[in-house]
Every structure is written in structure tokens, then in C-alpha cells.
Amino acid sequence: MIAMKVFIRQCLLWWESLAVLAALLALWWLASHGDWISRVFLPTPEATWASLVQGFSAEPGTDAADLGQASWQTFLRMFMGWGLASVMGIALGTLIGMSTTARDWIAPTLEFLRPLPASAVLPLAISLFGLSANMVLFVVSFGAMWPVLLATVQGLAQVEPRLKEVAANLQLSHVSFALKIGLPSTLPDILAGMRLSLTVSLIVAVVGEMIASQPGLGQAILLAARSFRASELFAGIVLLGALGFLSNALLATLESRLLRWQHP
Numbered sequence: 001m002i003a004m005k006v007f008i009r010q011c012l013l014w015w016e017s018l019a020v021l022a023a024l025l026a027l028w029w030l031a032s033h034g035d036w037i038s039r040v041f042l043p044t045p046e047a048t049w050a051s052l053v054q055g056f057s058a059e060p061g062t063d064a065a066d067l068g069q070a071s072w073q074t075f076l077r078m079f080m081g082w083g084l085a086s087v088m089g090i091a092l093g094t095l096i097g098m099s100t101t102a103r104d105w106i107a108p109t110l111e112f113l114r115p116l117p118a119s120a121v122l123p124l125a126i127s128l129f130g131l132s133a134n135m136v137l138f139v140v141s142f143g144a145m146w147p148v149l150l151a152t153v154q155g156l157a158q159v160e161p162r163l164k165e166v167a168a169n170l171q172l173s174h175v176s177f178a179l180k181i182g183l184p185s186t187l188p189d190i191l192a193g194m195r196l197s198l199t200v201s202l203i204v205a206v207v208g209e210m211i212a213s214q215p216g217l218g219q220a221i222l223l224a225a226r227s228f229r230a231s232e233l234f235a236g237i238v239l240l241g242a243l244g245f246l247s248n249a250l251l252a253t254l255e256s257r258l259l260r261w262q263h264p
Contacts, residue, residue, distance in 0.1 A: 093152025
């Protein structure tokens with residue numbers, strides 16, 4: 001009975017979400033067909049769909065952007081940067097979070113660097129790597145690392161004191177405590193940080209592609225804007241939204257599987 005109620009509630013939420021989406025599409029259709037905004041800046045939904053279809057069926061040598069290839073390149077860049085950021089964030093966060101002294105010493109530095117936007121390190125990255133794919137990867141990794149690092153530090157700082165007492169009684173080393181007790185108990189915080197990090201990595205990857213002229217959706221959107229091809233610009237924006245939605249949904253599914261023990 002309870003499972004049926006949960007299923008019905010989920011179905012209602014899906015229908016409500018679809019209704020909101022349909023309302024937004026209807027408003028877009030009215031605004032474009034009613035000439036509320038010039039079609040130079042706001043294309044119709046039909047034109048955007050046509051650009052999507054044309055972009056995925058584009059052949060080499062044509063003027064149309066290959067949106068399939070661009071989406072794949074942006075996804076790879078986002079995923080690689082997010083992967084590096086997650087590894088670095090968990091490793092550094094564990095080293096800092098395991099030691100109260102380290103947290104006290106490094107906390108001011110973390111608070112200084114944390115609000116620093118990824119775009120602020122672009123000049124440094126360009127000077128180190130030039131306008132290259134490695135530059136974009138560096139900036140994505142830097143910008144996406146902080147949510148994971150801070151979540152790991154925060155989670156380890158809030159580990160149940162009794163677990164620390166148990167580890168001391170068992171004479172566990174710092175490494176064994178981190179692997180067997182610390183990180184597993186901090187997993188909910190880490191996964192929450194990784195979901196936020198995934199969004200940041202997509203945003204920074206697109207900005208990096210625009211600045212460094214690297215192939216991807218960022219470059220495709222920038223070129224479409226410069227050429228006043230509004231339908232192609234909106235097609236790229238739709239793809240970015242879909243890419244962010246799907247990647248977040250996949251990570252949310254993985255998170256629910258890994259944290260099944262929280263919901264017996």
C-alpha cells in the first residue's frame with residue numbers, strides 16, 4: 001500500500017513537471033509567433049527543432065555545425081575535468097579532514113580560494129598551457145574541485161566521535177580509519193559535492209571552449225551568436241540543458257544505489 005502511494009506521488013510529480021515544461025514551450029511559441037521579440041533574437045520552437053535535426057545530420061564540409069560531435073566533445077571535456085576534480089577533491093579533502101591541526105591551519109587558505117571563480121584563473125591557465133584543450137581541462141578541474149574538497153573535509157570533521165573511539169580501541173591506522181570508517185560515513189556528503197561539481201564542470205567547460213576556441217557546444221553557440229543564427233544558438237542551449245539534465249540524473253541514480261543503506 002505504501003509503495004503504491006509512493007508510485008502515485010511520483011507519477012503526479014512527473015505530470016506536474018511536464019505541465020510546467022509544456023507551459024514554458026507554449027509561452028515560447030506565443031512570444032516568437034506573436035513577434036513579441038524579434039526572431040533575430042528569439043527563433044520559433046519549430047526553427048530550433050529544425051536546427052537540432054540539421055545539426056545532428058550535418059555532413060563534413062557544410063556550414064551547419066555538427067551538434068552530435070560538439071556535444072560529445074563537451075561531454076568528454078566535462079567528464080574528464082569532473083573526474084580529475086573528484087579524485088583531487090577527495091584526496092586533498094581526506095588529508096585535510098583527517099587532521100584537526102591541518103583543518104585549523106589550512107581553513108583560512110581554503111576560505112580564500114573557495115570563492116575564487118574559475119574564470120579568474122583563466123589568464124594563469126592561458127599563460128601555462130596556451131589556448132589549448134589542456135588549458136580548458138585545467139580550469140574545469142580547478143573550478144569543479146572545490147565542492148568535492150569542502151564536502152569531504154566537512155564530512156570527515158563531523159564523523160561520529162564514537163567511531164573514532166572504536167578505531168582507537170582497534171588500533172586502526174589513519175589510512176585504515178579513512179578507508180574503512182571515515183570515507184564510508186562521509187559518502188553522502190561526498191556524493192552531494194560531486195553532483196554540484198558536475199554542474200560546475202559543465203559550465204566551466206562551455207566557457208573554456210568559448211575563450212580557447214576549442215571544439216564543442218561552447219564554440220558552436222559562440223559562432224552561432226556571432227553569425228546571428230538564433231535557431232542554432234538556441235539548439236546549442238537546448239543541448240546543454242539536456243546534457244546537464246541527463247548527467248545529473250545518472251549521478252542521482254548512482255547516488256541512490258550507493259546510499260540504499262540510508263533508506264531501509
